[in-house]
Structures are given as structure tokens and as C-alpha cells.
Amino acid sequence: MPPSQPTSATTPAPRSRTRIQRKNRKAILDAALDVFSQHGFRGATLDQIAEGAGLSKPNLLYYFPSKEAIHVALLTGLMDTWLDPLRDLDPDGDPVTELLAYVRRKLGMSRDFPRESRLFANEILQGAPRMHEAILAELKPLVDEKAKIIANWVAAGRIAPVDPHHLVFTIWATTQHYADFDIQVRLILGDTTDPIAGAEAHLQTLFRRLLAPAQSPR
Structure with a gap:
């Protein structure tokens, strides 16, 4: 008997970003643009970006794994x-x-x-x-x-x-x-x-x- 094929019930569909996720991602990028344009890459910190975005640093790292990724x-x-x-x-x-x-x-x-x-x-x-x-x-x-x-x-x-x-x-x-x-x-x-x-x-x-x-x- 051939193995059963995955169905939509057993295989989760790719998830699009929620409204909150899109909002937070935009806030991070906008804050990062301010920080990078003022301090350059070397002078910018994740703490500065998180503060500008109104998020905690761990929350920021949920969206981007590093300063370089942003x-x-x-x-x-x-x-x-x-x-x-x-x-x-x-x-x-x-x-x-x-x-x-x-x-x-x-x-x-x-x-x-x-x-x-x-x-x-x-x-x-x-x-x-x-x-x-x-x-x-x-x-x-x-x-x-x-x-x-x-x-x-x-x-x-x-x-x-x-x-x-x-x-x-x-x-x-x-x-x-x-x-x-x-x-x-x-x-x-x-x-x-x-x-x-x-x-x-x-x-x-x-x-x-x-x-x-x-x-x-x-």
C-alpha cells in the first residue's frame, strides 16, 4: 500500500506576517535607518535601534538575528x-x-x-x-x-x-x-x-x- 500523501490538514501552509509583525518590522527598520544614518554601521548598536523602535532587544532579535541583518x-x-x-x-x-x-x-x-x-x-x-x-x-x-x-x-x-x-x-x-x-x-x-x-x-x-x-x- 503506497504511503499516504500529505494533505492540507497535515501540512501547515506558509504563514504570512501578521499586522503586528509587519508593524514591528517596519518600526525596527525605521529606527535603524535613523541610527545607522547618524552613527554609521560601526557606531550603531542594537540597543539604540530597539529603543528607537519601542521594543525590547530580545523582541528585536525575534525579527532580525543581528545588526548586520537589519x-x-x-x-x-x-x-x-x-x-x-x-x-x-x-x-x-x-x-x-x-x-x-x-x-x-x-x-x-x-x-x-x-x-x-x-x-x-x-x-x-x-x-x-x-x-x-x-x-x-x-x-x-x-x-x-x-x-x-x-x-x-x-x-x-x-x-x-x-x-x-x-x-x-x-x-x-x-x-x-x-x-x-x-x-x-x-x-x-x-x-x-x-x-x-x-x-x-x-x-x-x-x-x-x-x-x-x-x-x-x-
């Missing part, structure tokens, strides 16, 4: 969000319009996601120990793909001659600065207004002039 979860979730503005660069659009829109989207991320920007910056400053593979597998291929598009625009004379990779690096540097060095920017400007508006006007002018193709002689 850090990896944050960085993994961040990668897709971080790549979206570059993914939106349209090869069939007007080159200057597309690149200025990319600058605008990156500035918007500095305004809306400053903690995430500092989290990523801290990881890179430490040598990307937890993101090395993701950068090679996801970020590099995307940057290379968009660099080819920019190179084609240069070759067609649609924008001024620029090094595509260094153009992307320059956009990152001039936009993410407003998240990573927010306090320095605000102290120097000495006002309570959002510095992003002034940054956008300045960077749009800067990159428009940089990218403008030379006028053909008449």
Missing part, C-alpha cells in the same frame, strides 16, 4: 529606490531635457530621503562590505548602459563632449551633497528655507551650460 535589509530595500531615477533616463528623449530631469529627480531624493542617502554614503565610505556584490551586479550595469546612451548623444552632436561616467558621478556629487551634508549647507546658508529650491535653479543652469552643444558656424 543593515542588509535596509540597503537591499534602498537599492531599487536609488536606481529608479537613472532607469528613467529615456534614450529617445531630448538629451538635455532628460539629463536635467535626472538632476531634478536626484535632488528630490536628497530632499525626501536624506537618511537613506547618508546610509548609502556611510556604507560606501566603509568600503561597501555589504553592498559590494549589489553594486557590481545592479548599479554598474545600469550606469554602463546609460553611459552608452550619453556617449551616443555626444557622438551625434546633441550635447557637448563630456565623459559619460564622470557626468553621472558629477550629478551624484552635486545632488546627494544636499542630503549627506545637510547640516553644513543649512549652517552656511543661515536661513530656515529648504535649500533644495535654490540648488535646483543653480544646478539646472550649471548643467544646461555644460551640456549645450557648440553652435555651428554660419
Whole structure:
């Protein structure tokens, strides 16, 4: 007689997270984002994260087995969000319009996601120990793909001659600065207004002039 097959009555179905579990997990990740963005990975502690989440340390460890597991979860979730503005660069659009829109989207991320920007910056400053593979597998291929598009625009004379990779690096540097060095920017400007508006006007002018193709002689 063949062995009986497991039935739904004898084999438990995979359990989805309960509402409380989802709420606690979100609270942990949100608190960890604050702690990691302020103190970096080395300076952050599980006690700080648990306190910020309003949970006991043993309760936190029920959801994540280590500080590194929380850090990896944050960085993994961040990668897709971080790549979206570059993914939106349209090869069939007007080159200057597309690149200025990319600058605008990156500035918007500095305004809306400053903690995430500092989290990523801290990881890179430490040598990307937890993101090395993701950068090679996801970020590099995307940057290379968009660099080819920019190179084609240069070759067609649609924008001024620029090094595509260094153009992307320059956009990152001039936009993410407003998240990573927010306090320095605000102290120097000495006002309570959002510095992003002034940054956008300045960077749009800067990159428009940089990218403008030379006028053909008449």
C-alpha cells in the first residue's frame, strides 16, 4: 500500500506576517535607518535601534538575528529606490531635457530621503562590505548602459563632449551633497528655507551650460 500523501490538514501552509509583525518590522527598520544614518554601521548598536523602535532587544532579535541583518535589509530595500531615477533616463528623449530631469529627480531624493542617502554614503565610505556584490551586479550595469546612451548623444552632436561616467558621478556629487551634508549647507546658508529650491535653479543652469552643444558656424 503506497504511503499516504500529505494533505492540507497535515501540512501547515506558509504563514504570512501578521499586522503586528509587519508593524514591528517596519518600526525596527525605521529606527535603524535613523541610527545607522547618524552613527554609521560601526557606531550603531542594537540597543539604540530597539529603543528607537519601542521594543525590547530580545523582541528585536525575534525579527532580525543581528545588526548586520537589519543593515542588509535596509540597503537591499534602498537599492531599487536609488536606481529608479537613472532607469528613467529615456534614450529617445531630448538629451538635455532628460539629463536635467535626472538632476531634478536626484535632488528630490536628497530632499525626501536624506537618511537613506547618508546610509548609502556611510556604507560606501566603509568600503561597501555589504553592498559590494549589489553594486557590481545592479548599479554598474545600469550606469554602463546609460553611459552608452550619453556617449551616443555626444557622438551625434546633441550635447557637448563630456565623459559619460564622470557626468553621472558629477550629478551624484552635486545632488546627494544636499542630503549627506545637510547640516553644513543649512549652517552656511543661515536661513530656515529648504535649500533644495535654490540648488535646483543653480544646478539646472550649471548643467544646461555644460551640456549645450557648440553652435555651428554660419
